[in-house]
Amino acid sequence: MITGKCYSRLILTITLTLIIMVGFSPYVQAEELIITGNGSDSDNQISISSDTNTTVEQSNNADIRSNVQQAADSGNNSASDNSGDASIQTGDINTTTEVSNQANVSTVDIACCSSNPTEATISGNGSDSDNNIEINSSNQTNVSIDQRAEINNDIDVNANTGGNSANRNSGDVSIDSGDIEGRVEIRSKNINIDSVDIESCCKEISIKVADNGSDSDNSIKVNEDNDISVVLDNRADVEDEVDIDADTGNNEAEGNSGDVSIKTGDIDFEAIIENGPMNIKLVRIGPEEEAIITPHEEKEEKEQPAQPPAQPPSQPAAQQAAVSAPQQPAGEVLAAAAEEGEVLPISGDYTILGLTIISALMFLLGLYLRFHPGRDPSIRKIKP
Amino acid sequence: MRKNLGNLLIILSLLLLGFTYYPFLRLYLPHSSSPAVSLAVSNSFYINIPKINAQAPIILDVDPFSQAVYRKALEQGVAQARGSALPGEGRTIFLFAHSSDVPWRMTRYNTAFLRLGELQLGDNIFLYKEGREYKYQVVDKKEVWPDEVQYLKEDQGDQLILQTCTPLGTALKRLLVFAQPT
Numbered sequence: 001m002i003t004g005k006c007y008s009r010l011i012l013t014i015t016l017t018l019i020i021m022v023g024f025s026p027y028v029q030a031e032e033l034i035i036t037g038n039g040s041d042s043d044n045q046i047s048i049s050s051d052t053n054t055t056v057e058q059s060n061n062a063d064i065r066s067n068v069q070q071a072a073d074s075g076n077n078s079a080s081d082n083s084g085d086a087s088i089q090t091g092d093i094n095t096t097t098e099v100s101n102q103a104n105v106s107t108v109d110i111a112c113c114s115s116n117p118t119e120a121t122i123s124g125n126g127s128d129s130d131n132n133i134e135i136n137s138s139n140q141t142n143v144s145i146d147q148r149a150e151i152n153n154d155i156d157v158n159a160n161t162g163g164n165s166a167n168r169n170s171g172d173v174s175i176d177s178g179d180i181e182g183r184v185e186i187r188s189k190n191i192n193i194d195s196v197d198i199e200s201c202c203k204e205i206s207i208k209v210a211d212n213g214s215d216s217d218n219s220i221k222v223n224e225d226n227d228i229s230v231v232l233d234n235r236a237d238v239e240d241e242v243d244i245d246a247d248t249g250n251n252e253a254e255g256n257s258g259d260v261s262i263k264t265g266d267i268d269f270e271a272i273i274e275n276g277p278m279n280i281k282l283v284r285i286g287p288e289e290e291a292i293i294t295p296h297e298e299k300e301e302k303e304q305p306a307q308p309p310a311q312p313p314s315q316p317a318a319q320q321a322a323v324s325a326p327q328q329p330a331g332e333v334l335a336a337a338a339e340e341g342e343v344l345p346i347s348g349d350y351t352i353l354g355l356t357i358i359s360a361l362m363f364l365l366g367l368y369l370r371f372h373p374g375r376d377p378s379i380r381k382i383k384p
Numbered sequence: 385m386r387k388n389l390g391n392l393l394i395i396l397s398l399l400l401l402g403f404t405y406y407p408f409l410r411l412y413l414p415h416s417s418s419p420a421v422s423l424a425v426s427n428s429f430y431i432n433i434p435k436i437n438a439q440a441p442i443i444l445d446v447d448p449f450s451q452a453v454y455r456k457a458l459e460q461g462v463a464q465a466r467g468s469a470l471p472g473e474g475r476t477i478f479l480f481a482h483s484s485d486v487p488w489r490m491t492r493y494n495t496a497f498l499r500l501g502e503l504q505l506g507d508n509i510f511l512y513k514e515g516r517e518y519k520y521q522v523v524d525k526k527e528v529w530p531d532e533v534q535y536l537k538e539d540q541g542d543q544l545i546l547q548t549c550t551p552l553g554t555a556l557k558r559l560l561v562f563a564q565p566t
Binding site for chain 2: 342347349350352353355359361365367368369370371
């Protein structure tokens with residue numbers, strides 16, 4: 001049974017304990033860890049652990065099919081069975097077909113958000129005190145982007161100014177078929193573009209152990225384990241088929257009584273197929289002021305003091321563009337991977353050649369010394 | 385004294401020559417055991433070219449444009465170029481390996497393509513992946529300059545391309561062997 005006197009003592013004890021704990025215990029602020037002002041033989045510990053796991057997964061599939069058919073015909077005219085002259089002149093044809101595709105642009109932007117302390121101090125503690133600060137931080141960042149694009153462009157162009165006939169006329173006959181000019185352009189660019197920007201937080205920690213009593217045992221441990229994994233997998237399958245049928249001929253003039261003149265037009269057609277940039281991977285891992293661009297690396301694991309939360313990645317969209325204007329590009333990150341200076345992998349070594357040359361030179365020199373007549377170096381007597 | 389020095393140089397040159405080319409000679413000798421069997425036990429993906437006595441594990445997904453990355457992979461075997469296909473996918477598979485290395489480092493696996501130039505049309509190449517055998521037959525051979533990267537970057541359908549450096553002991557040009565699946 002607790003009496004009134006005992007109850008008072010209990011309250012006093014608890015209050016004093018709280019005062020001691022608050023007044024002299026190590027305290028923790030958001031960015032400073034300090035153990036200070038503790039008495040001799042005291043035992044003081046601060047331990048902080050944080051474990052962060054950030055995972056971003058994106059998967060995009062684009063299936064684009066463009067089927068364009070163009071037909072223009074100013075020919076297939078007939079002027080036959082006339083009693084006088086007959087003349088056919090067909091118009092020129094000028095045709096342009098453009099197809100532009102863009103698909104699968106993925107952007108991941110992970111900013112730094114580290115709550116690790118920036119200062120750890122053990123100072124002014126008494127003799128024989130035992131003071132320890134331990135900071136453990138484990139951060140895992142995983143980014144995985146998987147993009148598949150299948151693009152199929154099928155363009156058919158038919159242009160005809162010929163196929164005219166002027167038969168069995170009693171006068172002169174003239175057939176003049178028009179020219180055909182055309183251009184087909186297919187451009188598939190910015191297909192499967194990955195842009196990953198992970199800002200690492202290389203925060204400095206200031207550590208200070210000073211002015212503690214004799215025989216005090218002080219330690220500050222900082223353990224940081226940071227893993228960043230970036231896996232990018234892009235596959236693009238692009239098939240372009242262009243079929244151009246242009247005809248200014250197949251004109252006919254038979255059974256006419258007068259002179260016959262057939263002049264067929266010129267054909268000037270151009271087809272441009274351009275694929276790329278495609279399957280571009282741009283990864284940047286580092287502080288904001290640095291730019292680390294690794295267009296060819298799919299996976300990186302680095303030790304970085306980063307504790308970033310993932311920002312919502314911008315959603316890519318598979319756009320179907322038959323004969324349409326290009327979609328919005330992803331900006332400066334869409335620069336094509338550097339192709340300058342790329343060579344097939346070096347899978348040989350010049351060491352063998354070098355050693356062979358050295359062997360040959362040694363052998364020849366040995367032969368020379370062995371068989372070429374000459375004097376051995378003479379030894380002069382040195383007069384005392 | 386001249387004679388003695390000459391004799392010494394001749395002997396040293398022959399020893400150096402032997403030291404340099406002994407690893408090559410050793411690779412021409414028949415295997416004492418069956419490395420294909422030991423490969424099958426320890427690797428799920430490996431290559432076997434019976435004509436030139438070449439067997440080696442295949443390291444997957446190696447960046448062919450990063451020397452630091454592929455040098456490390458080539459120490460262990462044949463590298464499959466990142467971006468190229470795997471057997472059964474119906475696209476171009478691009479594998480590359482050393483034809484030579486420094487003599488004191490040469491092993492059977494890290495110079496698997498030493499004798500690649502001896503392959504002729506119709507010779508067989510086998511890839512083994514996860515217990516399944518894929519057979520190819522050589523249809524073409526080419527020597528190209530290092531900057532002709534289109535063979536690596538362009539997919540030309542279901543085929544296998546093996547690449548190494550040529551002439552032997554140099555990195556002057558690239559030898560490409562093309563094979564079709566049978």
